[in-house]
Amino acid sequence: MQTKRLNRPITICVEGNIGSGKTTLLNHLATKKGVEVFEEPVNKWRNMRGKNLLELMYQDPTRWSHLFQTYVQLTMMQIHVQPCNANIKVMERSIYSARHCFVENLYQTGKMSEPEYNVYCEWYNMATNQLGISVDLIVYLSAEPTVVQKRILERGRSEEASIPLSYLQQLHALHQRWLGQDTLPAPLLVLDTDMTVEEMCSAIEEHLAVILEDRRQSSKA
Numbered sequence: 001m002q003t004k005r006l007n008r009p010i011t012i013c014v015e016g017n018i019g020s021g022k023t024t025l026l027n028h029l030a031t032k033k034g035v036e037v038f039e040e041p042v043n044k045w046r047n048m049r050g051k052n053l054l055e056l057m058y059q060d061p062t063r064w065s066h067l068f069q070t071y072v073q074l075t076m077m078q079i080h081v082q083p084c085n086a087n088i089k090v091m092e093r094s095i096y097s098a099r100h101c102f103v104e105n106l107y108q109t110g111k112m113s114e115p116e117y118n119v120y121c122e123w124y125n126m127a128t129n130q131l132g133i134s135v136d137l138i139v140y141l142s143a144e145p146t147v148v149q150k151r152i153l154e155r156g157r158s159e160e161a162s163i164p165l166s167y168l169q170q171l172h173a174l175h176q177r178w179l180g181q182d183t184l185p186a187p188l189l190v191l192d193t194d195m196t197v198e199e200m201c202s203a204i205e206e207h208l209a210v211i212l213e214d215r216r217q218s219s220k221a
């Protein structure tokens, strides 16, 4: 990776359904020089001052999903604005997929009420318009819902034990719809989960070279 210190790191968000292999890719990227990886703060969600908000959300989404998603949004904002010593900042998911995939699903399926959704969206609009959040590349791990369902059961996270296939299909469809829009905050790189992590990394590095070149050009201008 680039040795000269960039004044603003190149930020990559790795997106994908639950169990789509993000952690495997992130762990491989973490071994690369000049890369700092910021995993999803799931541990904060599972222990917020002694309360497991993730478990509460899965047990009773109508009662707890707004609380859970507002805490997710806070913890993701904190990562977006967190200083990074490396030139390449890799995040697991983003404030964007929180809003366009998970919250959208909860609202569409009636688990989050309209006023809850509207208050959430006002926070989201302020955060994305006024906090100076910048993303340079969105990497999407595209995987079939039946494939991720198998992986989730193998991984065995207790809170996720009863996730129905329909939920994974809804999230899959919302990822496709969100990433199909032309209003994305950054260019999109779609990776298939039947690629090896090495192939995924070289595809990402190719895109990084283009972004670095653009940075060089714009810094000369």
Ligand SMILES: Cc1cc2cn([C@H]3C[C@H](O)[C@@H](CO)O3)c(=O)nc2[nH]1
Residues within 6 Å of the ligand: 018, 040, 042, 054, 072, 076, 093, 094, 095, 097, 098, 102, 160
């Ligand atoms: C950004 C974001 C991540 C995220 C994860 N989750 C859930 C899905 C998984 O079961 C678990 C860890 O990703 O949290 C969620 O409900 N809403 C989310 N929003």
